[in-house]
Amino acid sequence: MVKSSTPPNVIIFFTDQQRWDTTGVHGNPLDLTPNFDRMAQRGTHLYYAFTCQPVCGPARAALQTGCYATRVGCFRNGIPLPPDAVTIARCFREAGYSTAYIGKWHLASRDPVPETERGGYDYWLASNVLEFSSDPYRTVVYDNEGKAVLLPGYRVNALTDAAIRYIASHQEQPFFLFLSFLEPHHQNRLDSYPAPEGYAERYVGRWMPPDLAALGGSVHQHLAGYYGMVKRLDEAFGLLLDALRSLQLLDRTIVLYTSDHGCHFKTRNTEYKRSCHEGSIRVPAALQGPGFDGGGQIRQLVSLVDIPPTLLEAAGLPIPETMQGRSFLRLTRGEREGWPEEVFLQISEWHVGRAVRTRRWKYGVFAPHKNPWQDSSSDTYWEAYLYDLEVDPYELANRIECASHARVAEVMRERLLRCIQEVEGEKPTIIPAKRVPSGQLSISEEEAWQ
CATH class of the missing domain: 3.40.720.10 (Alkaline Phosphatase, subunit A)
Incomplete structure (x- = not known):
């Protein structure tokens, strides 16, 4: 001040x-x-x-x-x-x-x-x-x-x-x-x-x-x-x-x-x-x-x-x-205690979507059944993308379907739902993506929270 x-x-x-x-x-x-x-x-x-x-x-x-x-x-x-x-x-x-x-x-x-x-x-x-x-x-x-x-x-x-x-x-x-x-x-x-x-x-x-x-x-x-x-x-x-x-x-x-x-x-x-x-x-x-x-x-x-x-x-x-x-x-x-670990994003016009970004992860959902010019939100979203910004800073590899990243998606889903509740006063349903085997990829519990 x-x-x-x-x-x-x-x-x-x-x-x-x-x-x-x-x-x-x-x-x-x-x-x-x-x-x-x-x-x-x-x-x-x-x-x-x-x-x-x-x-x-x-x-x-x-x-x-x-x-x-x-x-x-x-x-x-x-x-x-x-x-x-x-x-x-x-x-x-x-x-x-x-x-x-x-x-x-x-x-x-x-x-x-x-x-x-x-x-x-x-x-x-x-x-x-x-x-x-x-x-x-x-x-x-x-x-x-x-x-x-x-x-x-x-x-x-x-x-x-x-x-x-x-x-x-x-x-x-x-x-x-x-x-x-x-x-x-x-x-x-x-x-x-x-x-x-x-x-x-x-x-x-x-x-x-x-x-x-x-x-x-x-x-x-x-x-x-x-x-x-x-x-x-x-x-x-x-x-x-x-x-x-x-x-x-x-x-x-x-x-x-x-x-x-x-x-x-x-x-x-x-x-x-x-x-x-x-x-x-x-x-x-x-x-x-x-x-x-x-x-x-x-x-x-x-x-x-x-x-x-x-x-x-x-x-x-x-x-x-x-x-x-x-x-x-x-x-x-230097007073950092209590500052949020994520930013919340809303999307309109292209599709009705929501996303959350932390220092490492970005997770997003969309509502294909909604009109992005008429509907401001949705009661149901589908998982659309998950990016690991530490190893993929240019977002060229979407990991949302990777079985190795299922825990990350779960953590980020809860982050996003909390943000939507705080900002919009609603708690929609998010439909998880289908997971597929992901070879040698592996993410620890600690990494999932980054």
Whole structure:
């Protein structure tokens, strides 16, 4: 919690569909993210950060409310955030903060976004579905009055410049700024990843993550552009930090960089996300500023749903009882006792599914009899996959049918049922997969609990 009498400013720098392994601190060798990497090393790096649902709207609902998407009601895209939702913006506004949202929203019924569907933000310069209202060099967003505003420059820079203008004009009052980009998400109407001019060429034929190298998908078509977009995002992040430094706001501003979900480049299904594989669910995340400078690398598993309560506690504000997430601020002080050993994930649109991930294991179930666009949950699920992330970090070998892993599946099944009960208030039935002999494979009881 902040000890200063001056409340800290808070900025969320939010990318869309960015994999964790685009960053240097996670082993990417292409120097795409020097500014993020520097913050992760000097501030607090969430080494294991995950979305709670790998699709835009539900993930954003969780980040605005600190609740899982099924609790909020936004279990798929196209469902507006409830007007009475207790949001992080409303919490900061009630504490005297100026609140601003710039960029992509994806939690409303239409564009321009009605005021009742803006989550309680005072200043508004955004589009509900930015990929539909804009192109890479034609950024159209809507202001508080619902008027279209054309911002100059490549879309990443256009939004960053708008954010810097907001910061410069709101120095006298503590502010909470949510800056939400579309990049490195694809441009839907073209199914392309349009980097700034000259950027994609730098990365053609360069390093690719092993899961993508093994499975292919659309990676050879899209990865170079994707990397170019990530590079420009990091440059823009550096410009934002420079602006804070020049205005002497850097030391009293909490800055968070993260993303709504990752991207598997059509390797796990016929599009880019909506699966519980690492490429979809693991995201980059780091913080700096009061409460987080020198916080080190946190190795506990953290979810997007934990971010709102964390930021509120770091600003010295109360955490609403409605929030299901947990503040991880204590982890920066080394207070790890009682922190959950797993993260819980929900899946919609592709299928109705649930999953749980520990440091070593990932276990998932699905409900093939349910409509993933109409049904938010199921009373019955079937086992779908079990991955050993210690020996198979790229999830190339599904062990759910292996007799050697039956005990692991049993332990993970109970973990998942407990999570569903805690989050959704229900305890469904899970139908075990058929087990088959698995040769020399063998898992001990101790390993099953890892």
